[in-house]
Every structure is written in structure tokens, then in C-alpha cells.
Amino acid sequence: xxxxxxIFEAAGMATIVLGSIRKQIESxxxxxxxxxxxxxxxxxxxxxxxxxxxxxxxQAFKLLAATEQxxxxxxxxxxxxxSEMLACPLPPxxxxxxxxxxxxxxxxxxAYDRALEQYGNRAATGRVISADQIEEAMSAFIRVTDGVPxxxxxxxxxxxxxxxxxxxxxxxxALGLSDHVPAAWSGTRWYFNSTxxxxxxxxxxxxxxxxxxxxxxxxxxxxxxx
Amino acid sequence: xxxxxxxxxxxxxxxxxxxxxxxxxxxxxxxxxxxxVTSASLHHPDQDDFAPQDVGFRVLEGNRRDYQMGHWSPxxxxxxxxxxxxxxxxxxxxxxxxxxxxxxxxxxxHLSYAGNQFDLSAVQMDSGxxxxxxxxxxxxxxxxxxxx
Numbered sequence: 426x427x428x429x430x431x432i433f434e435a436a437g438m439a440t441i442v443l444g445s446i447r448k449q450i451e452s453x454x455x456x457x458x459x460x461x462x463x464x465x466x467x468x469x470x471x472x473x474x475x476x477x478x479x480x481x482x483x484q485a486f487k488l489l490a491a492t493e494q495x496x497x498x499x500x501x502x503x504x505x506x507x508s509e510m511l512a513c514p515l516p517p518x519x520x521x522x523x524x525x526x527x528x529x530x531x532x533x534x535x536a537y538d539r540a541l542e543q544y545g546n547r548a549a550t551g552r553v554i555s556a557d558q559i560e561e562a563m564s565a566f567i568r569v570t571d572g573v574p575x576x577x578x579x580x581x582x583x584x585x586x587x588x589x590x591x592x593x594x595x596x597x598x599a600l601g602l603s604d605h606v607p608a609a610w611s612g613t614r615w616y617f618n619s620t621x622x623x624x625x626x627x628x629x630x631x632x633x634x635x636x637x638x639x640x641x642x643x644x645x646x647x648x649x650x651x
Numbered sequence: 652x653x654x655x656x657x658x659x660x661x662x663x664x665x666x667x668x669x670x671x672x673x674x675x676x677x678x679x680x681x682x683x684x685x686x687x688v689t690s691a692s693l694h695h696p697d698q699d700d701f702a703p704q705d706v707g708f709r710v711l712e713g714n715r716r717d718y719q720m721g722h723w724s725p726x727x728x729x730x731x732x733x734x735x736x737x738x739x740x741x742x743x744x745x746x747x748x749x750x751x752x753x754x755x756x757x758x759x760x761h762l763s764y765a766g767n768q769f770d771l772s773a774v775q776m777d778s779g780x781x782x783x784x785x786x787x788x789x790x791x792x793x794x795x796x797x798x799x
Contacts, residue, residue: 426688426690426766426796426797426798427666427667428667428771428774428775428779429688429690429764429774429779429782429796430794430796431672431673432673432775432779432780432782432783433688433779433782433783433786433794434673434674434675435673435675435783436780436783436784436786436787437675437787438675438677438783438786438787438791438792438793438794439675439676439677439792439793439794440675440793440794440795440796441793441794441795441796442796443795443796443797443798444798445658445798446658446661446662447662448662448663449661449662449664449666452666453666453667454666454672455796456672456673456674456675464654464727464728464731465654465657465658465726465727465728465798465799466727466728466729466731466732466738466739466799467728467731467732467738467739468738468739468797468798468799469737469738469739469741469744469797470738471731471738472730472731472732472734472735472737472738473734473735475737475743475744475747478737478738478741478744479744479747479748482741482744482745482748482795485795486680486753486754486793489677489680489793492676493674494672494674504654505653505654505655506653507652507653507654507655507656508653544733544734545716545717546696546719547718547719547720547732547733547736548719548720548729548730548732548733549733551696551719552700552721585723585725586723588725589723589725592725592729593729593733596729596730596733597733599730600730600733600734606730606731606734606735607730609654609728609730609731610652610653610654610728612728612730613652613728613729613730614652617652645723645724645725646725647725648652648657648725648726649657649660649725649726650652650653650656650657650660651652
């Protein structure tokens with residue numbers, strides 16, 4: 426962002442960069458920077474909290490008075506301890522003949538559709554597959570865990586991109602099942618740690634890694650610390 | 652999985668070396684036109700999705716709210732944006748500041764780049780200046796830049 430900021434300043438516009446990674450905003454040195462110690466993905470801090478978002482913007486706009494390069498810090502931090510997990514009910518098994526992940530996806534579909542109606546599709550599915558294709562994609566990942574090489578398993582797109590759509594399906598369904606917006610990362614932890622779908626994607630990723638596949642093919646199917 | 656673990660993976664990345672540090676003075680905020688530029692790879696549903704190493708940008712129309720996340724990185728929270736676009740692109744908040752008279756105008760257009768770039772030369776030489784020219788021609792005075 427800082428590199429772009431310098432270009433925009435040179436074109437005659439005043440810029441304010443919001444930064445979430447301290448060392449990064451310090452090393453890239455934007456013309457005007459506001460370090461906001463918030464979780465990655467939430468540069469304005471708190472979703473559905475206009476008052477908090479306004480505090481961020483107010484402090485950001487104050488930097489416009491600076492006459493030289495400036496980096497300040499927003500006084501309120503939002504910490505993620507890495508342990509909070511969304512408490513979200515999962516559907517009970519309804520078809521014992523199905524793989525648990527496929528059974529789970531069918532059970533979550535009403536919640537997904539409900540959340541889609543309420544929030545729209547901002548980060549859910551559609552990068553490469555629609556909600557209707559989630560089962561097909563998961564079936565392909567099941568085949569990968571069974572030992573089928575990923576190129577022969579029928580994955581309907583680049584694995585990392587397909588995995589993003591599956592994660593998006595689950596996280597939007599979680600919004601449909603929850604009465605509040607989950608804390609940062611808590612929905613992702615719920616997906617990877619609690620759901621059959623998340624466990625399946627991690628298992629497929631591990632199978633691809635263990636089969637010696639190229640690291641970029643499997644690594645980005647989940648956050649890098651997984 | 653913890654936010655600080657993810658941040659520590661990226662904080663050591665080499666920073667771009669810039670020949671000059673530009674610094675512009677804006678007009679009074681109450682008379683300024685403000686735009687948002689994000690590295691969140693947002694796009695409208697009818698625009699091309701971002702490619703893995705996409706150095707271009709998408710023009711986001713301010714009168715639409717159907718922004719979608721096209722970022723290739725799995726290394727950030729997406730539920731916040733899924734539930735409230737203002738978590739990344741705070742246009743509702745800017746509209747409110749206009750009504751309060753604190754901001755002159757919200758730009759009709761905003762820009763989105765893909766933040767997952769390791770080689771910034773194309774952005775610095777091509778798409779960055781092109782985006783700046785576009786916003787300047789739209790009368791933008793102040794730009795808020797948001798990452799994910």
C-alpha cells in the first residue's frame with residue numbers, strides 16, 4: 426500500500442495508509458501512516474461498529490494536517506490470542522451413507538442461503554465454484570485423501586482457489602448460524618478445527634504435500650501457519 | 652492459528668526502495684473529495700476476478716455495494732468483510748462524514764489492487780500511475796489506503 430501511496434502523492438493527492446503489520450508499515454514508510462493493531466482482514470477494526478470505524482477515520486484524517494512524513498498509532502488495539510473459536514452449532518448427521526463432510530455441507534446449506542440473503546456474497550463462493558458445486562469439489566478432495574493424484578481427482582479448479590470457496594461457504598453459513606459477527610479468525614478456526622469440511626481440506630492438503638506435489642499447489646489451501 | 656503468527660510470516664518481507672518521497676498538501680477536508688484505494692482485490696461480480704499475480708486494478712463504482720473479495724491469500728480474516736464491507740472499504744462511514752459536513756465529497760469511483768505482490772515494479776511503473784491519473788481526473792484530493 427505504501428508504494429501506491431507514494432505514487433498517488435506524486436500525482437497530487439494526499440494519502441493516508443492504514444497498516445496492520447507494524448514492521449511492514451515502518452519499513453515501507455508511507456507519507457502518512459496510521460498503524461492500527463487490528464487483525465489482518467479488518468483494517469477498520471470492528472465490523473458493524475460505525476462508532477469504532479469513525480474513530481479510526483477521524484484519527485486518519487487528522488494526519489492530513491501533517492507537513493512532513495508521519496506515522497502514528499491508533500490507540501485501541503484488537504488482540505487475537507489465537508484461541509477464541511466460534512461456538513457455532515453443526516448439523517447432526519442425517520445420511521450415514523454420505524461422507525461426513527458431504528452430509529455436513531447439505532445440512533449447512535439453509536444457513537448459507539439465509540446468510541447470503543442477509544449479507545450478500547462478498548467473500549463466500551464464486552471464485553471458481555458456486556455453492557451448488559461445493560459437494561463436487563469436496564468429493565474431489567476426498568479422492569485426494571484416498572490417494573488419487575490431485576490432477577486426476579476432478580478438483581474443479583486450482584486447489585487453493587477451490588479451497589477458498591469451500592471456506593467461504595462455511596464462513597458465510599457460520600454467519601447464518603450466529604447471532605453476532607464472530608471475532609477475527611474465530612470463524613476460520615471453527616472451520617478448520619471443528620467442521621468436517623475444514624478437516625477434509627487440511628487432510629487433502631497434507632496428502633498433496635506428502636505426495637511430493639509442488640508447494641504452491643497445496644500450501645495456499647489454508648492459512649500459512651496451518 | 653493466531654493473527655500474530657500470520658503477521659510474523661510477512662513482516663520481514665523486503666520493503667520497496669523508492670527514489671523519491673512525494674508529499675502533497677490537501678485542500679480542507681470539508682471541501683475535499685475522498686476515495687478509497689484498497690489492496691484487498693475487491694471487484695464487482697461482473698468484472699474479471701484477479702489472477703494470482705495480477706498487477707492491475709479494478710475500478711469500483713461508489714454507487715454500487717456489490718464488492719467481492721478476489722484476494723488469493725488465505726492469510727487474513729474474511730468474515731469481517733463478509734458481514735460488513737466497511738471493515739475494508741468504509742464508504743458508508745464516508746457518506747456519513749459528508750452528511751456531517753466533515754468531508755466534502757466521496758469520490759464516484761474507488762480502486763482495488765491485489766496486495767499479494769512480490770514484484771512491485773509493474774505497479775510502480777504502470778498500474779500505480781494509471782490509477783493515480785484516473786482518480787486525479789475524477790477530482791480526488793485525498794485517498795485512504797486500506798490493506799487486508
